[in-house]
Amino acid sequence: MSVSSNIxxxxxxxxxxxxxxxxxxxxxxxxEPQSLPVSRQILERLTADCKKNKIDCIIxxxxxxxxxxxxxxxxISEFYGELLALAEKRGVHVALAMDKLIEDCFFCPSSxxxxxxxxxxxxxxxxxxxxYCSEGEHVEMELGKYTLMSVSAFDEENAQTIEISEHxxxxxxxxxxxxxxxxxxxxxxxxxxxxGDGMRASLNKMSYASSSEFLATVLDILGEGVARHVGKTLSxxxxxxxxxxxxxxxxxxxxxxxxxxxxYNFSPEPYYNALFYGIGxxxxxxKTLFMTCRARMLREGILTALSDFAxxxxxxxxxxxxxxxxxxxxxxxxxxxxNFEHSSCALLDKAYMYGINSLSLASSAGQNFGLEDVxxxxxxxxxxxxxxxxxxxxxxxxxxxxxxxxxxxxxYVVDDTKDSFNRKRLLALSSRCRHLLRGGSHVSDIAxxxxxxxxxxxxxxxxxxxxxxxxPDILPYNDHMTVVNMLSYYCGQxxxxxxxxxxxxxCTVSGKRLKMKTRSGxxxxxxxxxxxxxxxxxxSLRLIKEFYDNGGKIIATGRLPHxxxxxxxxxxxxxxxxxxxxxxxxxTSLDTEVRETISHIFGSETSIQSKLKEYYHNxxxxxxxxxxxxxxxxxxxxxxxxxxxxxxxxxxxFKIPLDVYMSSLPEQMGYDALNDIYPxxxxxxxxxxxxxxxxxxxxxxxxxxxxxxxFSNTTDTKYSGYVFIKGMLCPTALNPATGKRQNISYRYVxxxxxxxxxxxxxLDSCQCVFILSPEGCSPKRKVQSIPKIDSIELNFLTE
Numbered sequence: 001m002s003v004s005s006n007i008x009x010x011x012x013x014x015x016x017x018x019x020x021x022x023x024x025x026x027x028x029x030x031x032e033p034q035s036l037p038v039s040r041q042i043l044e045r046l047t048a049d050c051k052k053n054k055i056d057c058i059i060x061x062x063x064x065x066x067x068x069x070x071x072x073x074x075x076i077s078e079f080y081g082e083l084l085a086l087a088e089k090r091g092v093h094v095a096l097a098m099d100k101l102i103e104d105c106f107f108c109p110s111s112x113x114x115x116x117x118x119x120x121x122x123x124x125x126x127x128x129x130x131x132y133c134s135e136g137e138h139v140e141m142e143l144g145k146y147t148l149m150s151v152s153a154f155d156e157e158n159a160q161t162i163e164i165s166e167h168x169x170x171x172x173x174x175x176x177x178x179x180x181x182x183x184x185x186x187x188x189x190x191x192x193x194x195x196g197d198g199m200r201a202s203l204n205k206m207s208y209a210s211s212s213e214f215l216a217t218v219l220d221i222l223g224e225g226v227a228r229h230v231g232k233t234l235s236x237x238x239x240x241x242x243x244x245x246x247x248x249x250x251x252x253x254x255x256x257x258x259x260x261x262x263x264y265n266f267s268p269e270p271y272y273n274a275l276f277y278g279i280g281x282x283x284x285x286x287k288t289l290f291m292t293c294r295a296r297m298l299r300e301g302i303l304t305a306l307s308d309f310a311x312x313x314x315x316x317x318x319x320x321x322x323x324x325x326x327x328x329x330x331x332x333x334x335x336x337x338x339n340f341e342h343s344s345c346a347l348l349d350k351a352y353m354y355g356i357n358s359l360s361l362a363s364s365a366g367q368n369f370g371l372e373d374v375x376x377x378x379x380x381x382x383x384x385x386x387x388x389x390x391x392x393x394x395x396x397x398x399x400x401x402x403x404x405x406x407x408x409x410x411x412y413v414v415d416d417t418k419d420s421f422n423r424k425r426l427l428a429l430s431s432r433c434r435h436l437l438r439g440g441s442h443v444s445d446i447a448x449x450x451x452x453x454x455x456x457x458x459x460x461x462x463x464x465x466x467x468x469x470x471x472p473d474i475l476p477y478n479d480h481m482t483v484v485n486m487l488s489y490y491c492g493q494x495x496x497x498x499x500x501x502x503x504x505x506x507c508t509v510s511g512k513r514l515k516m517k518t519r520s521g522x523x524x525x526x527x528x529x530x531x532x533x534x535x536x537x538x539x540s541l542r543l544i545k546e547f548y549d550n551g552g553k554i555i556a557t558g559r560l561p562h563x564x565x566x567x568x569x570x571x572x573x574x575x576x577x578x579x580x581x582x583x584x585x586x587x588t589s590l591d592t593e594v595r596e597t598i599s600h601i602f603g604s605e606t607s608i609q610s611k612l613k614e615y616y617h618n619x620x621x622x623x624x625x626x627x628x629x630x631x632x633x634x635x636x637x638x639x640x641x642x643x644x645x646x647x648x649x650x651x652x653x654f655k656i657p658l659d660v661y662m663s664s665l666p667e668q669m670g671y672d673a674l675n676d677i678y679p680x681x682x683x684x685x686x687x688x689x690x691x692x693x694x695x696x697x698x699x700x701x702x703x704x705x706x707x708x709x710x711f712s713n714t715t716d717t718k719y720s721g722y723v724f725i726k727g728m729l730c731p732t733a734l735n736p737a738t739g740k741r742q743n744i745s746y747r748y749v750x751x752x753x754x755x756x757x758x759x760x761x762x763l764d765s766c767q768c769v770f771i772l773s774p775e776g777c778s779p780k781r782k783v784q785s786i787p788k789i790d791s792i793e794l795n796f797l798t799e
Contacts, residue, residue: 018432018734018770025431025438027405028057028095028236028318030380035065036075043083047090053427057093058083059238059406068104070111073221076102080234081225088233095236095318096226098306102218107201112221121210122201123245124189126252128276128463131184133177139184141173146188147254150272154183159280163270187272189254202245206253206297211305231314238406239306240345240377243322243333244298247466253297260293266569268293275461281586284457285567288535291456292565295334299341307342318375318406320345323471324358327481327639327675330455331472337450337499340365346402349380350678351687352389353694356396357481357674360488363401363699364450364497367442368506370519376402379410383687386414387423388766392694392714394430395768399697399712400488403438405430425737429768432736436770437710440703441521445658446487446495447514447528449503449540451480453565454533471677474638477532477559477631481675482641489695490644491651492665493658496523500565503540512551512623514543521702526656532558532631532640537565538590541597548601551623553654557642558631560598560606564590602628615646625654635672636680657726657754660698660709661792664721668692692716693765698723702775709771713763720762724749724792729757729773736768744771748779750788 031046050058060083062076080096087094105111107118126149133139133153143151151173153162157180164184167175175184204210219227226234244251253259260268273279274286303319310317321333321340324347329336346362348355359376366374376397379385390413394405458475480497487493498507498516507516516523528544530536541561548554571588587595599607603618606628616628627650631640644667651658668691673684681687694714701708707729713719725731733742746759759771 018435018736018739024056025435026054026056026427027407027430028059029055030059030061030406030408032061032064032408033079036062036072036079038079038082040082040086043086047083047086047092050087050092051090053424054431055092055427057095057236058087059095059236060097061099061408062097062101063099065101068101068108070105070108072101073105073112076105077222077226080222084226084229084233088229092233093235094229094233095238096219096234096315098215098218098237098239100241103203106214106218107203113217117213117217118201119191121204121214122191123204124191124252124254125246126250126275126461127188127190128461129186129188133182133184135179137177139173139175139177141175141184141186143168143171143173143186144188145171146190149187149189149252149257150269151184151186152270152273153177154185154273154279155180156183157181159278161270161273161279165269185273189252189256203302204251204253205242205245205302206251206294207255208301208305211302212309215305215309234315236316236318237306237310237313238318239302240318240320240347241322242298242302242319242339244331248462248464249331249470250461250463251298252294256293256297259297260289263293263296264289264568276463277460284535284563285588287459288453288457288563288565289567291330291334291459292453295330295338295452295456298334299339303339303342317343318345319343320347320375320377323347324361325355325481325675326472326677327357327478328455328472328475330452331459331461335452337361337365337368337497338452338501340371341369343375344369344371345375345377345406346397347377347380348393348397349377349382351382351681352385352393353396353674353690354678354681354687356400357484359397359400359402360481360484360495360497363442366401366403367496367520367523368499368502368518372439373404374402375404375406377406377408379408381408382410384414385410390423390426391429391766394426395712395766396694396697396714398433398437399699399710399768401442401699403434405434428739429736432734432739433710436703436708436772437699437701439520440701440708441523442496443659443700443702443707444494444496444523445526445656446493447498447516447523447525448480448483448495449528449530449533449536449544450497450499451478451531451533452500453535453537454478454561457535457563476638476640477534479558479631479639479641480531482635482639482672483529483531483557483647485672485674486641486644486647488697489668491648492662492696493651494660494699495529496525500537500540503543504537507543509543509546509550509552512547514547514552526658527553527555527651527654530554530556530561533561534559535563535565536561536594538593541594545597545601548624548626549620549622551620553624553656554601554626555647555650556602556626556628557647558629558640560602560628561594562591562598564588564594566590601626614643615650633672635675636684637672637676639672639675641672655752657752657756659700659726661724661751661756662696662698662711662721663724663792664719665696666692666715666717666719668695696763705775707773707775710768711761711763711771712768714766716765718762718764722792723759723761723771724751724756725759725771726754726756727773728755728777728779729771730777730779731757731759732772734770734772736770742769748786750786751792755786
């Protein structure tokens with residue numbers, strides 16, 4: 001049975017469980033031995049401490065124990081067997097952690113797994129060989145024994161490609177190219193022996209069959225001492241750092257061409273050159289399709305195999321991708337938001353606030369895909385950590401949508417405050433937060449379309465010697481995470497990233513609202529934001545047009561889409577010779593629809609390249625409004641983004657009654673470094689002292705007839721202001737640090753044509769509070785009159 005299966009189903013259970021802060025809502029703790037075997041005394045102390053502190057699950061993390069070998073695999077089996085036996089006695093759960101050490105042991109030469117099986121399951125890589133032809137030269141090329149994905153001749157001058165596979169016989173290409181400047185390109189899907197000296201083979205995570213066999217084989221190798229606990233004491237399967245992990249991230253699969261044909265109904269073979277350099281006008285479209293297909297194979301490979309394995313064995317699944325905070329992810333992880341379809345896990349590691357972007361991605365996935373829990377891994381590899389930072393990280397995680405903490409146990413914690421925060425308080429706070437926040441519907445008025453297709457379209461592969469961890473290139477207009485941060489940290493608004501597939505399959509327009517219905521519930525959005533993107537899927541755009549035509553409010557930032565994500569060679573069309581405005585512009589029929597729709601929504605001025613403005617504004621007779629905000633600033637990593645103050649003014653101008661407003665909010669600007677890789681984050685000094693100490697955040701969930709609001713302050717100063725919550729609530733304040741009720745004062749006001757409950761809120765540094773209200777409640781005291789206010793910053797209330 002899954003650890004998280006005991007879901008409260010009534011308001012009374014929610015409130016009772018909150019006060020008691022019991023087992024079932026606690027944290028998961030990483031156990032990180034430095035060597036194997038681990039003494040029985042240590043394991044006994046570990047399981048006893050976990051029982052005492054109401055730790056729900058132990059996640060072994062074995063990466064630090066040394067080199068992989070077949071003998072280490074035997075030690076891992078012995079370790080798990082002994083830990084599970086002791087955990088069973090204590091009533092503590094254990095996770096099977098499929099970490100890198102297990103994968104390395106599986107594929108090492110001394111592995112108990114037969115060599116033939118290892119070769120079959122190991123990762124493959126896309127290799128590119130090119131040969132520049134001389135005038136009239138006959139080409140003879142040995143193609144080798146590997147799976148041939150494509151062979152073609154490419155005319156660089158005219159961007160013309162000729163597919164020449166019919167000139168292959170017995171593994172040798174024999175070809176006479178036409179007159180001109182031609183390059184012969186061969187692409188093969190190669191095996192483990194091309195990885196280089198000293199590099200171990202890894203799992204082919206793009207293959208469902210390979211991934212499933214790997215998981216089953218590992219469980220079989222671990223033996224009966226582990227197998228008998230599966231689905232009971234062994235209740236969780238955990239795997240993180242999932243990504244394209246071959247040199248230069250050139251992971252590939254021999255079945256790729258078949259998968260591509262299945263998805264798009266044409267062959268990819270003539271178009272492989274687009275992956276490494278441009279092939280002319282079609283490059284953007286072809287790269288979008290190639291990278292979308294590759295991302296889908298990763299999601300339908302290891303990630304789906306993990307989900308099926310967990311369901312088959314009665315396990316809770318926790319799967320996480322490498323560097324989920326990065327805005328530019330396609331090259332490294334494929335579709336970062338889509339990868340969380342089965343399980344979402346944010347990652348905050350190395351330093352305080354580093355990785356906080358991943359919280360928005362993970363919590364949005366929870367809402368997109370109806371996940372009960374959103375996991376967050378904390379405190380791993382921190383060079384400096386204090387008890388106050390431990391609390392701040394946890395509070396930030398919960399206020400941005402996390403529901404379950406996976407906690408590393410720092411060896412050295414500095415108590416840097418007079419009133420030091422002990423771990424028992426942290427455990428109690430975490431238990432209470434999860435008890436109220438898991439499941440339910442995440443309420444927000446602002447939706448951001450996730451620009452997955454645009455990110456795919458920007459990626460090129462390259463082939464060079466691999467040296468250390470490789471990060472993706474920076475895409476200048478990929479500003480979606482910067483927009484999330486501006487909304488939260490400067491505008492004080494929560495938001496949900498919506499995946500294009502969810503926009504297509506789960507969203508409809510109702511009046512001036514966009515409705516999104518998933519397993520978590522129904523969201524209703526009054527504002528849609530299109531972050532910088534060059535490519536958009538046509539179905540999402542048609543829905544956005546309907547939303548605008550009905551009176552909806554739209555904001556686009558940085559760059560407007562120019563191409564449709566959908567493409568087939570049959571979509572090609574000749575440009576009308578009489579259309580002198582577009583003679584030099586390539587477009588398929590769907591691209592033309594994209595450009596005409598964008599012009600309809602944002603105005604024809606946006607297509608005039610010679611005009612430079614801060615923003616463009618367009619509106620219609622139904623009250624629909626659309627703003628395009630031009631990029632005016634540059635982040636520390638080179639990403640372009642728009643002005644925070646302008647974004648806030650535009651949101652206010654819409655006069656839409658948003659779900660929550662917070663007065664006296666610290667307007668924090670320029671935290672674009674939150675998108676940056678760790679070396680730059682550290683170089684800017686943010687790993688030591690984050691400006692202001694942190695953020696003021698909030699989140700709103702609906703569960704079992706309760707509106708649940710969570711407010712947090714992780715800045716270094718006290719927050720004192722009014723929070724305006726839409727609706728006439730009967731609010732109760734609960735302190736998750738103590739489990740007790742908290743006195744609050746509130747009144748009802750009219751703002752933007754809606755009744756709001758204005759709650760006076762005081763939050764000291766590193767403090768948080770829940771405000772709960774039953775849906776459809778009636779005020780306990782008589783309401784004489786409801787004053788109308790014009791600004792949330794007016795200090796109109798008396799204590």
